[in-house]
Amino acid sequence: AQSVTQPDIHITVSEGASLELRCNYSYGATPYLFWYVQSPGQGLQLLLKYFSGDTLVQGIKGFEAEFKRSQSSFNLRKPSVHWSDAAEYFCAVVNNAGNMLTFGGGTRLMVKP
Amino acid sequence: ETGVTQTPRHLVMGMTNKKSLKCEQHLGHNAMYWYKQSAKKPLELMFVYNFKEQTENNSVPSRFSPECPNSSHLFLHLHTLQPEDSALYLCASSGRLAAYVEQFFGPGTRLTVL
Numbered sequence: 542a543q544s545v546t547q548p549d550i551h552i553t554v555s556e557g558a559s560l561e562l563r564c565n566y567s568y569g570a571t572p573y574l575f576w577y578v579q580s581p582g583q584g585l586q587l588l589l590k591y592f593s594g595d596t597l598v599q600g601i602k603g604f605e606a607e608f609k610r611s612q613s614s615f616n617l618r619k620p621s622v623h624w625s626d627a628a629e630y631f632c633a634v635v636n637n638a639g640n641m642l643t644f645g646g647g648t649r650l651m652v653k654p
Numbered sequence: 655e656t657g658v659t660q661t662p663r664h665l666v667m668g669m670t671n672k673k674s675l676k677c678e679q680h681l682g683h684n685a686m687y688w689y690k691q692s693a694k695k696p697l698e699l700m701f702v703y704n705f706k707e708q709t710e711n712n713s714v715p716s717r718f719s720p721e722c723p724n725s726s727h728l729f730l731h732l733h734t735l736q737p738e739d740s741a742l743y744l745c746a747s748s749g750r751l752a753a754y755v756e757q758f759f760g761p762g763t764r765l766t767v768l
Contacts (some may be wrong), residue, residue: 545696574755584658584744584759585697592754631697635753640710642753644697 543568543636545645551650554622562617562648564606564632572616573635575642576606580628588630591615602626627652655682660745660759666766667735674703675730675763677745683753683758686728688720692741706750717723735767 544567555558566572573592577585589600596608606617615632632645667673679686681702687708688700702710703722709730717739719731746757 563698577759582761584746584761585757586759587756590754590756639753640751641699641702642757646696 543572543634544641545632545643546635547630547632547645547648549648550646551649553627553649553653555653556624557621560617560619560622560626560650562630562632562650564615564645565613566615566632566634567613568634568637571610572615574606574608575633576600576604576615576617576643577631577633578602578628579631579647585631588617622650622652624652624654626650658745658747658758660743660763662762662763663761664764664766666768667732668768669735669737671735672731672733674732675743675745675765677728677730677760679726679728679745679747679758679760681747681749681758683746683747683749684725685755686722686725687746687748687757688728688730689744689746689759690741691744695751697744702751709751721732732765735765737767740765 546565564612575590576588577586588604591598591608629647629649633642655740661676671699686703690698700714701720706722721729730736742762744762748755
């Protein structure tokens, strides 16, 4: 069965520093992959998604992610973090049956001034 | 109202109470979802509705009873819950029923079962 692992439960970065959040998936075929963000007291919002084609995808709020099949990874990056990026980030993959999303455990990002 | 709204935002209930969570989407979507988000587990899909018909029940205990009277409204009826059911319950909707279609989430109802 498909699975998603986010190895880092918490990450703290300084404002203005670069960010990379890790996501590893387990899936037999070409996966449909997503990154969602959840700000405090809010629901999840889609940042970006990968289905096929260019392995570097651009999302909202200055985020990007790179699909690497050889590493089964879909890491999220941002060159310069803003204090408003403090939130929880979830990686997700469509399951084998194509009827639901499987989410990782999430990474909570804290931003130091 | 815009997007996906959920009421109440917070709910405390005893194990013998009956309560309902409400979700409303203002996006003209056809598919709606209930998720459970607890502290120790990844986000779990509970139910899926498409054009008011339930299409997925992800092995959810019968003490959770969903209802979808139309494509804009989704309810989760709760009765005889357990303390381990305390969690954030999120509602989502999407334009059509396909897992690769973007889902739009509400802010959730924080449920505490005493």
